[in-house]
Amino acid sequence: MLAINNTRQTYNHSVGANDNERFEPPIDDVIDDTLSREVYSILGTPIDVIDLPGVLRRIEAAASASSPFFLSTPNLNFLVQALADSDFRESLLQSDLCPPDGMPIVWLGRLLGIPIRTRVAGADILTALKFVGKSEHNLKLFFFGGAYGIASAAARAFNASSSGSRCVGWLYPGFCSVEELSKDTIIETINSSGAEFLVVSLGAKKAQSWLVRNADKLRIPIRAHLGAWVNFEAGALKRAPVTMRNLGLEWLWRIKEEPTLWKRYWHDGLILLQLLCLRVLPLVIYRIITQSKVKSPFSIDIMGLDEEEFRVKIWGAATRHNIKEIILRCSVAASARSQVVIDLSDTCAIDARFLGFLLMLRNSVGRHGAKVRLVGLSRSVQRQFRLNGVGFLLQSEASVTRVEQDRRGRESGGTIPEKIVSEALGRLG
DSSP, X not given: OEEETTEEEOOXXXXXXXXXXXXXXXXXXXXXXXXHSOEEEETXXXXXXXXXXXXXXXXXXXXXXXXXXXXXXXXXXXXXXXXHOHHHHHHHHTOSBOOOOSHHHHHHHHHTTOOOOOOOOHHHHHHHHHTOOTTSOOOEEEEEEOSTTHHHHHHHHHHHHOSSOEEEEEEOOOSOOHHHHTOHHHHHHHHTTOOSEEEEESOHHHHHHHHHHXXXXXXXXXXXXXXXXHHHHHTSSOOOOHHHHHTTOHHHHHXXXXXXXXXXXXXXXXXHHHHIIIIIHHHHHHHHHTTTGGGSOOEEEEEEEETTEEEEEEEEEESGGGHHHHHHHHHHHHHXXXXXXXXXXXXXXXXXXXXXXXXHHHXXXXXXXXXXXXXXXXXXXXXXXXXTTOGGGGTTGGGSOHHHHHHHHHOOOOOOOHHHHHHHHHHHO
């Protein structure tokens, strides 16, 4: 229910057969770009279900609008680092797009029932940009980082073979700390190039940290760490044949090209095996057990507690089958720039799509200094959050008792600025 000046209005929705179709939400004033993304959480890492043409369209749109666009391409190593390092995880959560780079991500997604169609490798993105048609947006690129001579060699090779985009500059900063790489002289050199796409090659952890640290200082709209591609383009390394890539055996080829990588692949492989046994298998079993619950009656209410807080209560299954209504209702709260409390006390099932949406909602309200708080979770649902690698979203759960939830449910006569609510609901139709 939505309480406005002591006048209650209830907005419920019971899911029907047509709601089981895949939903791609519209982008408007209520549903911002962050909430409109089709994001799934794979063990805490946000993954966009998108193909290569879709990625290229997003890049072209960002370049045309000159709007900041942070592109991350998660692979298994990204997932492993995100589980161990909260700062690295945050860099992925702050990204504007996270297409699945790496067959292990695709395989994990399919095991968890996530509709990932194909891998979108960072190298494939830049290769496609080389041959973009003359009628389309031809991007100007800047290469930053890499070993000595790699960026300059990649720039020459790229411009010699490209029929579309061009490299307009490169910079080798040497091996130094993120702080030293963030000096004004370096940032100004990059900004003054007039490039539209900044390709960073500093190693995943350092590159993601540097991109987050300098997000507000960089004027180049599109930014991404794509270090392996720079080495491929420079001719320092050969990329695996297509057959090996499609079979998920690119790691073997990479070890042949860079023998020192075996330690990383061994470590990540052991972690993957552990994750399969201790997290993925239980999640697969949970998905099978809760299949019948997905079709249970569903409804969602929004209620204004006061001027600074919206409460959203979900009955039934918070899954991709009902994600349309969840996005629409939660978007009202996000557009009001208020704290968002999501009550899951009567939620019988969750899935990776709902968790992916929560990660995006957290980003959306966080831009205005607000937070998302989850209340009323059963022990079973809390366990699903932890198995899915999003236990950090539960940090506020302990601070909100069930007694307080019940009290807030009874005291629903708080007010929210009528203009905010009426405009938001008006856009929802």
